[in-house]
Amino acid sequence: MHPMVINRRDFLRSSFIVSSGALSNFYFSSTAQSTASSQEIFAAARRQKTQNGPANYSVALFNKEGDLRSVALPGRGHDIAVRPQQTSSEVEVVAFARRPGMFAIAFSTNSAKQPLHFFAREDRHFYGHGVFSPDGKLLFTTENDFENGVGVIGVRDATSNYNQIGEFSSFGIGPHDMALLDDGNTLVIANGGLETTPETGRQILNLPEMEPSLVYIDRRTGTLIEKQTLPRELHQLSIRHLTVASKNRVVFGGQFKGPKTNTPHLIGIHDRGNKIKLIEAPKDVLHNMKNYVGSITADQSGEIIAASHPRGGIISYWDAIGQRYLGHKTLKDGCGVARTHSNSEFLLTSGTGDVAQTTLTSQKIKRHEDVQWDNHAILVR
Amino acid sequence: MLKISFKDLYFFLFIFIFGLLVVSSPISAATEANTPISKSFKELTNNEILEKMATNLYKLHIIPGYKSLYESSQVLHSSMVGFCSDQNVKNYSAVKDNFADTVLSFAAIEHIHFGPIVDKYRLERLVYWPDHKGRGLRAVRRLLKTQDKNSLAPEKFVEKSIAVQGLTALEYVLYGNGKDQTFQELFTADEKGRFRCNYAKRLTANIQEISEKVYKEWQKQTPLIKELLNPALANEHYRNRKEVLLEFYQSVTVEMKKIHDLKIRALFGRKGKRSKPKRAPFWRSGLTLKILKTNIETMDFYVQRSGFKSLLDRSPVDLQFHVTKMFLEIYASFKDFDKGSLTIFSIMSDETSKAKLQKIAKTVSHLNVGFARYFALAADLPLGFNASDGD
Numbered sequence: 001m002h003p004m005v006i007n008r009r010d011f012l013r014s015s016f017i018v019s020s021g022a023l024s025n026f027y028f029s030s031t032a033q034s035t036a037s038s039q040e041i042f043a044a045a046r047r048q049k050t051q052n053g054p055a056n057y058s059v060a061l062f063n064k065e066g067d068l069r070s071v072a073l074p075g076r077g078h079d080i081a082v083r084p085q086q087t088s089s090e091v092e093v094v095a096f097a098r099r100p101g102m103f104a105i106a107f108s109t110n111s112a113k114q115p116l117h118f119f120a121r122e123d124r125h126f127y128g129h130g131v132f133s134p135d136g137k138l139l140f141t142t143e144n145d146f147e148n149g150v151g152v153i154g155v156r157d158a159t160s161n162y163n164q165i166g167e168f169s170s171f172g173i174g175p176h177d178m179a180l181l182d183d184g185n186t187l188v189i190a191n192g193g194l195e196t197t198p199e200t201g202r203q204i205l206n207l208p209e210m211e212p213s214l215v216y217i218d219r220r221t222g223t224l225i226e227k228q229t230l231p232r233e234l235h236q237l238s239i240r241h242l243t244v245a246s247k248n249r250v251v252f253g254g255q256f257k258g259p260k261t262n263t264p265h266l267i268g269i270h271d272r273g274n275k276i277k278l279i280e281a282p283k284d285v286l287h288n289m290k291n292y293v294g295s296i297t298a299d300q301s302g303e304i305i306a307a308s309h310p311r312g313g314i315i316s317y318w319d320a321i322g323q324r325y326l327g328h329k330t331l332k333d334g335c336g337v338a339r340t341h342s343n344s345e346f347l348l349t350s351g352t353g354d355v356a357q358t359t360l361t362s363q364k365i366k367r368h369e370d371v372q373w374d375n376h377a378i379l380v381r
Numbered sequence: 382m383l384k385i386s387f388k389d390l391y392f393f394l395f396i397f398i399f400g401l402l403v404v405s406s407p408i409s410a411a412t413e414a415n416t417p418i419s420k421s422f423k424e425l426t427n428n429e430i431l432e433k434m435a436t437n438l439y440k441l442h443i444i445p446g447y448k449s450l451y452e453s454s455q456v457l458h459s460s461m462v463g464f465c466s467d468q469n470v471k472n473y474s475a476v477k478d479n480f481a482d483t484v485l486s487f488a489a490i491e492h493i494h495f496g497p498i499v500d501k502y503r504l505e506r507l508v509y510w511p512d513h514k515g516r517g518l519r520a521v522r523r524l525l526k527t528q529d530k531n532s533l534a535p536e537k538f539v540e541k542s543i544a545v546q547g548l549t550a551l552e553y554v555l556y557g558n559g560k561d562q563t564f565q566e567l568f569t570a571d572e573k574g575r576f577r578c579n580y581a582k583r584l585t586a587n588i589q590e591i592s593e594k595v596y597k598e599w600q601k602q603t604p605l606i607k608e609l610l611n612p613a614l615a616n617e618h619y620r621n622r623k624e625v626l627l628e629f630y631q632s633v634t635v636e637m638k639k640i641h642d643l644k645i646r647a648l649f650g651r652k653g654k655r656s657k658p659k660r661a662p663f664w665r666s667g668l669t670l671k672i673l674k675t676n677i678e679t680m681d682f683y684v685q686r687s688g689f690k691s692l693l694d695r696s697p698v699d700l701q702f703h704v705t706k707m708f709l710e711i712y713a714s715f716k717d718f719d720k721g722s723l724t725i726f727s728i729m730s731d732e733t734s735k736a737k738l739q740k741i742a743k744t745v746s747h748l749n750v751g752f753a754r755y756f757a758l759a760a761d762l763p764l765g766f767n768a769s770d771g772d
Contacts, residue, residue, distance in 0.1 A: 098772060200643055201642045208544075260499075372766040375767055
């Protein structure tokens with residue numbers, strides 16, 4: 001119901017409780033074509049049931065054999081950002097609180113290093129997503145300036161305990177997912193258009209006036225390069241999650257907040273300098289998408305897109321080049337979608353504890369009854 | 382407004398909550414093959430029960446609810462016209478009484494977020510709340526200040542900001558700053574006062590028109606409502622009973638969350654230490670507590686009339702005690718508020734009363750968690766960890 005109120009002391013106490021380690025069972029089996037899967041490392045936040053107490057939240061780095069490291073979180077987590085330019089023996093990630101949370105935690109595969117926690121400013125909260133600069137020195141985070149009701153991008157120095165060193169406008173309300181284009185300087189941001197405050201939790205305060213947008217910003221200067229909005233009749237289609245496909249084509253997944261009986265197409269593509277285009281889905285698939293995309297990602301090649309629809313229990317696949325629907329598979333409460341090192345292959349996670357390795361033609365699922373995987377999963381290495 | 386006796390409320394609530402908690406518990410699922418409890422679990426997925434639930438809610442809750450809103454809005458408009466042609470204390474008092482009836486009729490049905498009410502922004506046009514950062518209020522004040530007569534023509538009025546078209550706007554027009562302003566102070570005997578009255582009449586006419594359309598569309602069963610009552614694979618929107626049940630289910634959970642988050646917790650400020658009673662709905666007219674009570678009563682009514690009680694095979698005394706205790710606490714708090722003639726302002730300035738209000742929020746929250754956890758599971762609704770409220 002109301003967002004959990006966590007003070008810094010609680011956080012300090014909880015974040016040093018590192019979970020007891022790997023789950024005993026293998027998370028998933030390798031497919032024949034996934035030759036690299038034994039080396040692949042993924043990350044995802046989750047809720048884990050315990051034998052003698054309440055369930056706890058954590059974020060895990062894991063491979064097919066189970067957890068490599070798991071760190072407790074004081075509340076529900078959301079997405080994870082991978083820090084580039086690291087050594088072959090160590091990889092660092094940052095996990096973010098689910099909106100309207102204010103905590104984030106950096107940790108690595110090196111269990112000798114304590115997790116490092118940091119927070120949003122008193123008058124900001126995180127939206128659950130962030131991205132590093134290509135050199136791994138700066139972290140950019142989507143945040144809410146809730147006093148003024150505008151979105152901002154926080155800038156933090158990853159080389160100095162993630163101290164905040166700057167901030168610039170997201171040029172919209174409710175920035176959510178964010179990615180970096182190939183040039184290493186252009187941020188693309190999904191401004192969902194939804195206004196919320198910590199006091200009112202996850203309640204949307206501006207449904208009638210929503211204006212989602214897709215914006216491109218120069219991360220070095222904070223200047224707006226391009227802003228695209230949807231036609232007025234789609235102003236309640238919140239642009240929420242995005243991925244950068246090949247040739248810097250941005251593919252996004254929306255969540256429609258208008259009447260449920262309106263079912264607009266939810267997957268959009270955008271090439272710089274052009275208008276947003278929505279990709280058509282077959283009527284029955286659209287029905288099962290339930291006006292909701294929980295997560296979206298491009299495969300290794302950047303040509304195949306997977307999008308999750310946990311409300312309808314399906315994962316849909318799209319051709320980013322041909323701009324068309326390819327097919328779908330079912331996965332109850334499936335939401336996390338990560339690329340792997342193989343073309344056309346994805347790792348999926350679900351709220352029912354499933355971890356699946358999937359392609360357009362196959363899907364291998366392994367269930368872990370004591371785990372509920374959160375919205376996002378990501379390939380770390 | 383729909384009314385039920387406390388005795389009925391007590392009985393049906395117990396039955397419903399117990400059904401949720403017991404029938405769908407992991408223990409019952411694990412012992413499905415052997416116990417009478419598991420039989421109820423199976424019954425829940427039975428099409429006949431789901432069909433009965435939808436029909437019950439349609440006939441016994443939605444139709445009477447919108448009928449009441451439409452009828453009260455008719456009376457409100459009529460009294461508003463009467464007041465504007467003969468401004469006196471009696472007529473002003475009648476308008477305020479009818480305004481309260483209409484607001485409470487709305488409160489009894491405000492949780493329905495599907496069907497004709499969400500068409501053409503009717504819901505937001507009827508009640509623009511929460512009015513975050515006072516945007517809606519500013520728009521109403523602007524209209525009163527500019528006195529743009531043309532904007533009150535019906536065809537022009539519906540094109541104005543949705544914030545200036547409904548009950549929230551009318552509350553400001555009727556009550557001003559909420560500090561017992563007299564009607565003579567608000568509806569002055571000059572051009573400004575005349576515009577205020579004309580605006581009030583346009584508002585009540587608009588409220589009546591929206592209410593009438595919503596009621597009649599439900600009543601005559603538009604294609605969408607026919608689909609809702611007769612889900613089938615060939616339908617465009619509602620293809621099976623679970624999709625319909627999900628619609629009704631979410632009406633309850635979303636409203637309970639709204640009661641908790643927006644109507645109560647938000648009044649305590651960000652860290653729960655400040656009092657912000659002006660964030661409450663309809664504080665100017667002093668209707669906040671009545672709205673809250675109506676919302677909660679309606680949740681009870683909605684649940685007990687739907688057929689959820691069919692789930693129950695037997696009842697353990699301890700759970701009955703627990704659930705009953707929760708609701709007794711809620712109603713005892715409202716009774717205390719009534720006894721002391723408390724308003725949301727006096728409650729928020731007194732620590733004991735504040736604690737009671739917080740307790741209500743907590744109980745509503747507990748009920749909602751139980752509802753989400755057990756009912757969704759029992760009915761096998763697609764409401765998983767990642768599918769509840771969007772991110």
